[in-house]
Amino acid sequence: GGGGGGGGGFIVPSSWSSQPDPSTARTFHVLNGSKEYDMVATAFHSSLSNSDKSTIRIVTIRIVTIKRIENLAAWTCYISKRDALLARAAQQQQQQQQQQRQRRRAGGGGGGG
Secondary structure, three states: OOOOOOHHHOOOOOOOOOOOOOOOEEEEEOOOOOHHHHHHHHHHHHOOEOOOOOEOOOOOOOOOOOEEEEEHHHHHHHHHHHHHHHHHHHHHHHHHHHHHHHHHHHOOOOOOO
């Protein structure tokens, strides 16, 4: 394991291999009992709930294997889009706060007297 580095200044997940190949996507078996395996298995099992939060119990589901896909091109695309969305959300929040301050100022300033 080891990640951290990556292409283009992007930080890859810590569970990735130390030198992900930017030209190919690779799959890796995730070891049963590892922190990564448990996290993925828990997320998968929690996704098996109905909208009313009752767990589906029609069949018993057993996870046979979990594989991690390391695709540096897809990861950098995801990070770029995520960062753009976060920046836009922060900008919108800042604009809303500014508008609220302007409305408060325009709405009258004062107590009485």
